[in-house]
Amino acid sequence: MSDASLNTTDTTIGEAGFGDYFALLKPRVMTLVVFTAFIGLMAAPGGVHPVVGFAAILFIAVGGGASGALNMWWDADIDAVMKRTAKRPIPAGKVTGDEAFAFGMALSGFSVVMLALATNFLAAGLLAFTIFFYVVIYTMWLKRWTPQNIVIGGAAGAFPPIIGWAAATGSVSVEAILMFALIFMWTPPHFWALALFTRTDYDQANVPMLTVTHGRRATRVHILAYTVLLAALAVGLGFTSVGGPVYLAVALYLNARFLKGAVDIWRRDEPAAEADKYLAERKFFKASLLYLFAHFGAIGIEAMLMPFGLGGW
């Protein structure tokens, strides 16, 4: 062995830094999980002790992160060819696939057991099901098989508010299911807008995105259809016990804007989109991020106003 081989600056497998393991948990996705689970927990009637609430959110986040690590373990081949994901720890050679698998499995078990101990078995069972759904149903099965991957896979990302609600109350209600439905219906237009302006990535990775299998015209129609259904659902949520005037005002404004964005996308054809480098699609994608945070933020505000006799109807 030469000295040179010992002095290489390449990342040595098995010597990943703490940040590499943290990156396996998909921290950006985790922010959405933490936020929506927190709102689900906060909006639930009764309330929990802050320490228990904190622990519940933490273990839900760890469970979500664990499923992210398992997703990266399974999808390492896809991640390596897509520009957006090529720098993830496994394709970048920082963590081995086996390590990611062990890390994901260990954290999955840990998060479910700890959530059961901190709160209740229903919440823990829902978390276990979410991990199973995301890893087995979405990642291993649907993602490479059907263009509806995003629609059904989106359910996994929609579970956190229900888990938060269940952690606080020990049960599931209509409001929790509607919060689930809000994220569930929001996911397809959000991802399809992204797929419209990152076309080559999904093509190269052979992921059956709607844009690849049914064409871009069909994707534009689908975005509009889902956005119309989403708008009805989002406004409808405003009339339940977690809604109120603040939420309704936010929902009406944002859904009007979102609908307009979807109509703009629907009316455009490819030459027009290419001419302005997918400006409308990019704007819609950006707006979709604010859309979800603002809706759940408004539910949170209603819950915070409740003790002062202001929030809700």
Place this chain on the structure above:
Amino acid sequence: MSLSRQHEMHKRRFSRNLGLGIVLAAFVALVFGLTVVKVSNEDFAIPTAEEAS
């Protein structure tokens, strides 16, 4: 070419060890906090000898 005492690999190893140490310490604190909250709950009662048997 000489080997440097502080290789980049050592930095990564240290960051991993430090991170894990902090996470474990935080976990211990959290479990302690949870225990205090659970046993101070009104519903909490130590099982009696009859219940335990």
